[in-house]
Amino acid sequence: MRPEPPILFLPPLVLALALAGCANMRTGSADTPTSAEQSLAVMPAPVPPDGYTAGAATHLVFVLVPNSDPAVEGIELKRGDTLGVSLPAAFKRNDKVRLQEDSDFNLTLNKGWPQAAVKQAGQYKIFFDERTNTIGVRAEQDVAAEGANSPGVKRIHLRGETFMNPVAGAYPVEVRLVAGDGTVRKTWKGTIQILSAPTAARLAPTNFHLGPGMNGDFQKAGVNRDAPLLLGVLLWDQSGQPLNGVGIAPPDRTRFPRYTGGLLVQHTRGDKTPDPANDRVVGGIIGAAPTGATGQSATTPIGGDGKPILSGEMTRHAAFPATQGGGKPNPGLMPIRFHTGSKAGLYRPTVELLGGNGYQFTIDAQ
Numbered sequence: 369m370r371p372e373p374p375i376l377f378l379p380p381l382v383l384a385l386a387l388a389g390c391a392n393m394r395t396g397s398a399d400t401p402t403s404a405e406q407s408l409a410v411m412p413a414p415v416p417p418d419g420y421t422a423g424a425a426t427h428l429v430f431v432l433v434p435n436s437d438p439a440v441e442g443i444e445l446k447r448g449d450t451l452g453v454s455l456p457a458a459f460k461r462n463d464k465v466r467l468q469e470d471s472d473f474n475l476t477l478n479k480g481w482p483q484a485a486v487k488q489a490g491q492y493k494i495f496f497d498e499r500t501n502t503i504g505v506r507a508e509q510d511v512a513a514e515g516a517n518s519p520g521v522k523r524i525h526l527r528g529e530t531f532m533n534p535v536a537g538a539y540p541v542e543v544r545l546v547a548g549d550g551t552v553r554k555t556w557k558g559t560i561q562i563l564s565a566p567t568a569a570r571l572a573p574t575n576f577h578l579g580p581g582m583n584g585d586f587q588k589a590g591v592n593r594d595a596p597l598l599l600g601v602l603l604w605d606q607s608g609q610p611l612n613g614v615g616i617a618p619p620d621r622t623r624f625p626r627y628t629g630g631l632l633v634q635h636t637r638g639d640k641t642p643d644p645a646n647d648r649v650v651g652g653i654i655g656a657a658p659t660g661a662t663g664q665s666a667t668t669p670i671g672g673d674g675k676p677i678l679s680g681e682m683t684r685h686a687a688f689p690a691t692q693g694g695g696k697p698n699p700g701l702m703p704i705r706f707h708t709g710s711k712a713g714l715y716r717p718t719v720e721l722l723g724g725n726g727y728q729f730t731i732d733a734q
Contacts, residue, residue, distance in 0.1 A: 389465040408543055408558030409434060413525060414572035417608035422536045423565050425529035426459060429478070429695040430543055432556055433453075433522035436480035437586050437730075442520025445492070445511040448548025449475075452497070452504025453524060456560075458534035459501065465529050469493045474530040475503055477511075480522035481583045483575045486511065503530065522710040555598060566608055569650070569724030574600045576698050588732045589708050592663055595731050599666075599715060601719050603632075603650075603679055610700025612680030614650060615642040615668040627652025629666050629717050632702075640675045642668070651721040658713030658733075666717050669705040677703055708733040 409431035409458040412420040419427025430453055433442045445451060453475075467474055474494055478487040488494075492505040503526065513520025524543065538559050545554040575582050577600050589595040603611035617633045623644070624631060632651035633642035653666050679702035688694035708715055712733050720726030 376645070404509060406554065406556045408432070408541065408556035408649070410541060410558050410560050412570070412572075413527060414574060417604045418566050419527075420533070421566055422533055424533050425462065426455075426526060426531040426533050427529075428526050428560065430524040430526070430541070430556075430558075431522070432524065433480065433520075437607055438480070438519050438583065439586075440480075440519060441513050442522040443479060443554075444517075444520050444547065445505075445545075447507050447508040447509050449507045449553070450495070450504055450546045451507075451524070451543070452495070452527060452546070453504040453543050454500055454502045455531065456534075456539045457501055458539060459531045460534075461496070461498070462529055462532050463503070466541075467494060467496050467530070469495065474526075474528040475505065476525045476527070477505060477521045478525050479517075479519060481575065481585055482573055483578075484581055484583065484651065485525075486517050486521055491517075517705060529637040533562050536562050538562075554670065566604075566606055567724055568606050569611075569721040570604045571651075571719060571721050571725060572603045572693040573729070574602045574701060575604075575725045576600065576684045576688065576693075577682050577700060577703055578621055579687040582685075585729050586732070588734055589706075591708055591712050593708055593733075595706045595708065598669060599706055599717075599719075599729050600682070601702050601704070601727065602698075603700045603702055603721065609698065610680060611650060612678070612699060613703075614679040614702050615640075615676045616666060616704065617642040617644050617654065619652075622643055623722075624649065624652055627654060627720075629653030629655035629664075632719070632721070635678065639714050640678060642676070642678075643671065649722070651719070651724070651726075654718040654720060654726075656716040656728075657709050658711040658715070658716070661709035661711035661713070663707070664709030664715055665707045666719075667705050667707070669703050706731055 408670045413427035413429050418424045472488040491511050492507050496503045508645045541560050543556040584597045584599045614634045617631045630653045631644050634645050634648045634650050635642050636647045657664050671677045682701045684693045684698040686695040715731045718726050718728040
């Protein structure tokens with residue numbers, strides 16, 4: 369059974385960022401268009417936490433292929449192709465930031481999951497067309513959807529404070545894949561929703577704890593076994609500050625019937641044991657499992673000192689540059705140990721923040 373695509377749950381104000389694309393999630397090869405024009409989902413980038421708010425630097429993710437399952441093929445580029453995001457004129461180029469055509473500083477292509485860039489060096493260069501306010505990439509060679517690039521391009525991550533956001537509102541945006549001879553191969557259209565202020569709370573899946581290119585989502589595990597890799601989410605509050613000290617407590621069906629898989633609790637005492645009766649409940653986990661399965665669980669992993677590893681205590685993998693936090697505790701990063709239940713099939717826990725959004729992971733028990 370092929371897993372369904374993961375679901376990013378958004379609070380009402382942010383839902384428009386991804387509604388069009390998420391409504392058309394599908395499986396199968398994405399390189400054969402189903403129509404001349406495809407839906408484009410636009411989501412806030414994981415960091416910084418205010419990249420979708422008025423007056424802030426633009427940090428957005430444009431989702432070309434909504435299904436992030438590594439088994440589903442993405443987009444490939446031929447030598448000379450351009451893949452560009454045409455922004456409305458209201459998004460102003462930040463003159464203080466230099467466009468680096470031989471770097472992924474301003475923009476990077478992504479394989480569909482966090483920290484999974486399609487390598488820039490030797491494959492594509494960054495360009496900006498001032499007349500059309502378009503930023504994108506030009507393929508220097510074929511960028512195949514296989515080998516080191518597998519499963520291909522699924523997302524475009526605009527970053528580096530290259531643009532500045534306009535006032536709050538909805539703005540049309542278009543992405544075009546154009547061949548070297550000028551033929552438009554594909555077009556995606558969507559809406560950028562810029563908000564006046566950050567949402568009440570926000571989370572995003574992450575693999576900072578695993579290393580570049582690694583992916584905790586869509587992993588396979590045995591029946592009634594711990595998943596090989598820890599899942600991870602980044603947590604923020606309304607001010608954009610990391611939510612540290614959060615761990616997973618057992619469900620409380622009386623107070624929080626929605627959260628069948630556990631509660632996210634920010635400990636306020638000194639014992640590092642999340643207690644929903646005495647600490648602050650900030651969210652929860654919604655369980656989904658094969659029919660009849662028992663024994664599945666999502667818990668906070670235990671460190672070498674025998675105590676839970678709460679959010680903000682998990683180390684960012686040392687393979688990331690030290691200048692970017694590699695080898696140091698990652699603020700707001702909450703690790704999750706997932707244990708499959710008694711039945712083979714798909715386990716899909718959804719991690720959610722109260723008043724914020726959520727994300728649904730997939731673990732395939734075989």
